[in-house]
Amino acid sequence: MSGRETIVVIGAGVLGLSTALCIQHHLEFTQSILLVARDFPADTSVNYASPWAGAHYRPVPGSSPQALKEANQAQRTYDFFKHVSAHEPGSGIEFVQGIEHLEAPPPEYLDKQSVQNVYSHLDGFRALQKEELPAGVKWGVQYGTYVVNSPVYCAHLLRKFVLKGGEVRQYTLANLKEAFSLATNVRTVVNCSGTGIEDLKSFIIRGQTCLVRNPVSQTITRQNTDGSWSFCIPRPLDGGTIIGGTKELNNWDPNPSPETRQRLLANATKWFPFTSESGGKFDVIRDIVGRRPAREGGMRIEAEKLADDRYIVHGYGAGGRGFELSRGVAEDIVALMLEKRLLRAKALL
Numbered sequence: 001m002s003g004r005e006t007i008v009v010i011g012a013g014v015l016g017l018s019t020a021l022c023i024q025h026h027l028e029f030t031q032s033i034l035l036v037a038r039d040f041p042a043d044t045s046v047n048y049a050s051p052w053a054g055a056h057y058r059p060v061p062g063s064s065p066q067a068l069k070e071a072n073q074a075q076r077t078y079d080f081f082k083h084v085s086a087h088e089p090g091s092g093i094e095f096v097q098g099i100e101h102l103e104a105p106p107p108e109y110l111d112k113q114s115v116q117n118v119y120s121h122l123d124g125f126r127a128l129q130k131e132e133l134p135a136g137v138k139w140g141v142q143y144g145t146y147v148v149n150s151p152v153y154c155a156h157l158l159r160k161f162v163l164k165g166g167e168v169r170q171y172t173l174a175n176l177k178e179a180f181s182l183a184t185n186v187r188t189v190v191n192c193s194g195t196g197i198e199d200l201k202s203f204i205i206r207g208q209t210c211l212v213r214n215p216v217s218q219t220i221t222r223q224n225t226d227g228s229w230s231f232c233i234p235r236p237l238d239g240g241t242i243i244g245g246t247k248e249l250n251n252w253d254p255n256p257s258p259e260t261r262q263r264l265l266a267n268a269t270k271w272f273p274f275t276s277e278s279g280g281k282f283d284v285i286r287d288i289v290g291r292r293p294a295r296e297g298g299m300r301i302e303a304e305k306l307a308d309d310r311y312i313v314h315g316y317g318a319g320g321r322g323f324e325l326s327r328g329v330a331e332d333i334v335a336l337m338l339e340k341r342l343l344r345a346k347a348l349l
């Protein structure tokens, strides 16, 4: 292929934006990059997951290859976010104390190695002693973690991408191949579309949370005996607090349920230390409903070679962990592109 080449990235969620920024670092002067998406950070579609995320980082214990791979991506993202929060104050990322209280810990939480695999890298990580646990709680930990004001962080990434010369286009693709026709000389399309656009293994996990004005200074997660989870996540830059949350597989209801809101807030009153000036009442900003883009078998990170020597590099299906894995996934996608010689290696500054 001769002449200037354009790399097309599909998706302006946290994965598309993080990946596009990583790709930009490796572009040669004969290459440019175009980010194409149906939704951008100011949009509020229920099908655009990123602006609805809490978001905080809470490790997921496990010893399966998938769990270990995600643990590695999460660890790299943690280190990267530490750097971002220290150097880019407007990014919407802040480090706070994280606490977990589990009433009925699943087996992987009781397996020392599984816990070690995913928690040991966290600043100040320690298991809580029996006498430190609230009534009814069987397992607890505390550590330093980050919280993200998700729409602010996505807008921050988009701004950086544009400042570095990236082009953007709002467009809804009918299929993946169409992306090759959106610019001249497209050899590589990077598919960070959340659900993959054409993947039958993709499914959604509905999440309902409630954004309130009441402040908290920690992110606390509590697992209840009935298997449900409660959490509070402070949103940096005075963004309020997210009270969560549900995980409902294949539930396509776009409307918030008032009963769910009531249950989430009632649990939050019991378990989370909101300051007394709120008088036990919540100042609700809005209900949130979003669809986590999940995939059977986990995320797809794969370079698909087409018959005409073009490539679709896939990076989607992050489910409930898109922010936590974002930098690691972006690096893994770029590593694949380097391996296939779709980009040239350059030292990271």
Ligand SMILES: Cc1cc2nc3c(=O)[nH]c(=O)nc-3n(C[C@H](O)[C@H](O)[C@H](O)COP(=O)(O)OP(=O)(O)OC[C@H]3O[C@@H](n4cnc5c(N)ncnc54)[C@H](O)[C@@H]3O)c2cc1C
Binding pocket: 010, 011, 012, 013, 014, 015, 016, 036, 037, 038, 039, 040, 047, 048, 049, 050, 051, 052, 053, 054, 055, 056, 057, 171, 172, 173, 174, 175, 192, 193, 194, 195, 197, 206, 207, 208, 209, 245, 288, 289, 290, 291, 292, 293, 316, 317, 318, 319, 320, 321, 322, 323, 324, 325
């Ligand atoms: C309530 C809730 C709480 C969450 N909490 C957390 C948390 O605490 N921590 C965490 O890490 N994650 C959390 N998540 C999950 C997180 O939001 C997702 O994993 C993440 O946003 C996925 O990012 P993405 O870029 O893959 O997809 P998306 O953000 O959905 O972006 C997909 C992009 O592809 C574009 N696109 C799709 N189809 C087309 C098409 N046909 N043509 C053009 N463009 C297209 C979309 O417009 C969009 O720009 C939460 C999610 C929800 C809903």
